[in-house]
Amino acid sequence: MPPLKIKKGSSKHSAYDLRDPNAEVLEAHTLAVVVDNEAGVLARVIGLFSGRGYNIESLTVAEIDHEGRRSRITIVTTGTPQVIEQIKAQLGRLVPVYSVADLTVEGPSVQRELALFKVAGQGDKRVEALRLADIFRASVVDSTLESFVFELTGTPEKIGAFADLMRPLGLIEVARTGIAALARGAQSETA
Amino acid sequence: MTRKMTGAKMVVQALLDQGVDTVFGYPGGAVLPIYDEIFQQEGIRHILVRHEQGATHAAEGYARSTGKPGVVLVTSGPGATNAVTGITDALMDSIPMVVLTGQVPTFAIGSDAFQEADTVGITRPCTKHNWLVKDTESLSQTIHEAFHVATSGRPGPVVVDLPKDVQFATGTYHGPREARRSHYAPQIKGDMEAITALVEAIETAEKPIFYTGGGVINSGPAASQLLRELVEATGFPITSTLMGLGAYPASGDKWLGMLGMHGLYEANLAMHGCDLMINVGARFDDRITGRVSDFSPKSKRAHIDIDPSSINKVIRTDIPIIGDVGHVLEDVLRVWKSRGRRVNGEALAKWWNRIEAWRDVDCLAFKPSEKTIKPQHALARLEALTKDHDRYICTEVGQHQMWAAQYLGFEAPNRWMTSGGLGTMGYGFPASIGVQVAHPDALVINVAGEASWLMNMQEMGTAAQYRLPVKQFILNNERLGMVRQWQQLLHGERYSHSWSEALPDFVKLAEAFGFKGIQVKDPSDLDDAIREMIEHDGPVLMDCLVEKHENCLPMIPSGEPHNKMLLGEMTAKDAIGSKGAVLV
């Protein structure tokens, strides 16, 4: 029998996943997951994503109900529709998970992120940074003679756009919170 | 009723209140308070294993053969890490199991204390859920919750990590009824609309097949009963995964045998050619589907599963039904009967004709030999001589396991214990101990390969100590047979490290532990040796020397579809294509 010419790692396929990864388009979905705020719950969710090879684009978590000890995790993930369905089902079977809502399919939603930008510079660049910050409705939360810290809330695109503009003007550091999202309208998607 | 007691006493009390009669365990520093309580009571029997992995597999055997959760008690650090293989095994095969691990005292956690391991961290991905109990007040509730999670929905293993100071401290004990229930409540009843859609499909299908799995067994004996009723009433053929054997009797005339990589020709071809596939509690494992893109290309698929994540995970389903197999089958039967018990009789008769033609191929035929014992022959004789006994079969992992699934017949659920999902060598012997503990008067046989069996051979001590008359039936080919077979198929017959070198003298080994040792190598002595094994009132180690280079067939090579099976004496050449070669 002639030896097989197989390079190690030359195929992404395993016996456990024979789907053609190119057969379907990747979609980004925003998931809102309400969980028991107990020790290790975030590790469980993150471990699920890393263990099963799912993507995390953004993840935020904070307690939303102190008395009921519940937290809300907002995850932006990408995958084929089948993978997205699988992610939701896998999240749903974790014992501390109350509800999983897919804000991308369940109607329109609002998505916001907060970011802090440190911009250092002098002269014209400093003036231009301030002017652009004003246009973006970013507020100045710290200033020295050679730097500003701007605070900006908005969609990830808006924050990305602001970062692009600040870069030539002396952007030296960015901190972003990741996305928080809610469905529009009077209904609760996670209740 | 609430009472004050120490955490250690609570553990024992909670187990008693959960109806636990047996615990498989091994003591150590971090569980000494619990062992002290075990010493002072009579209600729970503790089986002292010889290695913590043995405890987990014994608990699996106990659980699988009784339908009750298996319970394990081990110490911190190495005790917990030794249990990880069995916990993972139970997760893959959906076996209910509660593992109690000792932990260093809460104030020492994180300090790299002696025998400290991050047990909840290590076991997070291999349990259904786990808990670190930080104070005695919440201990009893956590244990009750652990039993609830392990046994409800899709069963699985859970770990409760118990720091030593929590065991010593005093708190309030809550019984199972007063315990706070979590919101964890999987869906049991199936959606009626989907059930009706399935009934409609049953009424018109021309080439239907039931494809059943371990979920039927897990759902309980009533589910197997309902499945039998539905199969008999519709007259549809039925096949099953490795995990589902026994739900429908092997002697039933609708039975096509096991499907999958080493499944029967008729079962796999019927799956490939069917127009309606009714998946009952199986999960489209890669050992079943082969190449997914060519899997059963023309069928409409219904899938009954209690775990929503099983649906559409691998294979797209047309009629998904989330719910407990027993409940759903009951509804399917009721609706089907109320609509007039219709099936497409004419088409069905034609379908059976095709299946009969596949059956005539007789894919399990083998060439017997007068000189050496063929492993298939050994199992056929074991079947003939034991099938009328109150019999439980365990296996290790390898060729012998697949032959056992092919050549032994299972008439009832909970009689077949094998490591399916994880494929854990070393599972069978300790599992047989767990089965025998639960069924002291039954004939418990572990069909083993010599290599697998050696992986947990220390459990001979356990079997001897508790006088458990387990029968270890070793098909000794002096090879890691399944590895050797793949090397023959795939790696140019370069048998890299697939020899079982330096094997012990199994008869002497048996005697050293107080087992009866039997060696047989002549086919004409086989029946007598098997009878001697069965009749001996005590544990037996049978060294059955078999043909060394026998291959396990039929076989669907990795990455091939169902209709590309290898039958009969195979040619090693090009059996697995270059794409299949990267698969496991």
Ligand SMILES: Cc1ncc(C[n+]2csc(CCOP(=O)(O)OP(=O)(O)O)c2C)c(N)n1
């Ligand atoms: C713990 C573990 N290690 C390695 C393997 C890979 N493996 C699968 S079958 C097999 C050989 C088993 O040999 P034996 O028990 O003698 O059974 P046979 O195939 O010869 O019947 C091996 C090494 C495994 N399944 N489990």
Ligand SMILES: [Mg+2]
């Ligand atoms: Mg062997």
